[in-house]
Amino acid sequence: MxxxxxxxxxxxxxxxxxxxxxxxxxxxxxxxxxxxxxxxxxxxxxxxxxxxxxxxxxxxxxxxxxxxxxxxxxxxxxxxxxxxxxxxxxxxxxDVRVIAYTSGTTGRPKGAMLTAAAVQTNIRHGISLFGLTREDRVLTVLPLFHMGGLAIQTLPALVAGAQVILHPRFDADAFFDAMVQDRPTLSLLVPAVMAALVAHPRWAGADLSCLRAVGAGSSDVPPDLIAAFHAKGVPVQQVYGMTESGPIAIAQSVEEALAHPGSIGFPVGGCEARIAADGEIQLRGPNLFAGYRNDAAATAAAFTEDGWFRTGDAGRQDAEGRFWFTDRLKHLIISGGENIAPAELERVLLSAPGVREAAVVGRPDARWGEVPVAVVVPGEGFDEAAVLRHFEGRLARFKHPRAVVTAASLPRTALGKVQVAALRALVAG
The missing domain is CATH 3.40.50.980 (Rossmann fold)
Structure with missing residues (x-):
């Protein structure tokens, strides 16, 4: 700048x-x-x-x-x-400085309002977590339209006086070129990016010795990806959080990353975290958002009566108090670091010709982590290709279902709620 x-x-x-x-x-x-x-x-x-x-x-x-x-x-x-x-x-x-829109389980994006205080708190967290100084060179390849790409390393680096190497978007060759030409000391990645790098022909011979660590987050980081970076001498510091938490809430130090790979670490300074009775990770602190714009009901539902933010993620704490992510409670699909709300896709599906009932669920994918798949109860005039074309111009391409699975009926509970676990088993087969 x-x-x-x-x-x-x-x-x-x-x-x-x-x-x-x-x-x-x-x-x-x-x-x-x-x-x-x-x-x-x-x-x-x-x-x-x-x-x-x-x-x-x-x-x-x-x-x-x-x-x-x-x-x-x-x-x-x-x-x-x-x-x-x-x-x-x-x-x-x-006092609101950033309004970041994030996919919600209702399907409509919600504008999370982050105050100046929340942004500044997150910047302090980032500087402390990664030990940022004026001597650092931070490589940013993740999109700045996400709070992760903007606020986990980029803004903290600028405030600390470090150099930011800003790529327009992620490109594996550009990443490896930067390792040679720019010698960055830090970078932030998501599992899909890590997987693309590890699978790239240049990975085996790549010299990553300039990196003292990489941050990683947005979804659960597979152990094999962590091991691949650790084998090259690069600690993978997991960072847990979401748009509503600024986003840094729970994270690993470099020492924790090496000693306990796979955990998400401990709450960052000033942020509190707990595991609720139902296993949900809940957060409280000055880094949290001030509410959803134009959606008082969603704001109220996001917090417990005693002021803890409901993350929608399940986790556990070990005997030493460190946190581990175990599952998502909210029905969201995370594909390549992007949140996809099944309800948003289902709204489009139900307007497609020949679709009587429909539901969307994530299917594991080696490249993207998971991808959306539509489960459809077909009616008169159903055509699979036409259903997939129905998404053109209505939703971003990364949200489009990768496949359509037909079923005689959707699996439901006695109260009529669609059984997500049964859907996942259906599309996996």
């Missing part, structure tokens, strides 16, 4: 009449101008809304309207269509 970029973003906000309390969207591949836009918004008391360029135009338009965007700033083309800004909203909530 250069002074010229920051000046350009300041002028863009001024020219559009953006003022404190407004919301500004940013759409594009990773680029320093996005970080400059965030800085300009911070100065102006404006909330930045990172937009996922992988979404369809219809999805981006819905987020734009829900967020009440005053302006959309665009970076280098990413193949997505910028939404039209909505009418200027009423001002308020000036």
């Amino acid at each position: 250069t002074p010229a970029l920051l000046a350009a973003e300041r002028e863009a906000l001024r020219a559009a009449g953006v003022a404190a309390g407004d919301r500004v969207g940013w759409l594009g591949l990773n680029h320093p101008s996005m970080l400059a836009c965030l800085a300009a918004c911070e100065e102006a008391g404006v909330a930045l809304v990172p937009l996922n360029w992988r979404l369809s135009a219809a999805e981006l338009q819905w987020i734009s309207e829900d967020a009440g965007l005053r302006l959309v700033r665009c970076g280098p083309p990413a193949g997505a269509t910028a939404p039209s800004p909505a009418a200027r909203p009423a001002r308020g909530a000036a």
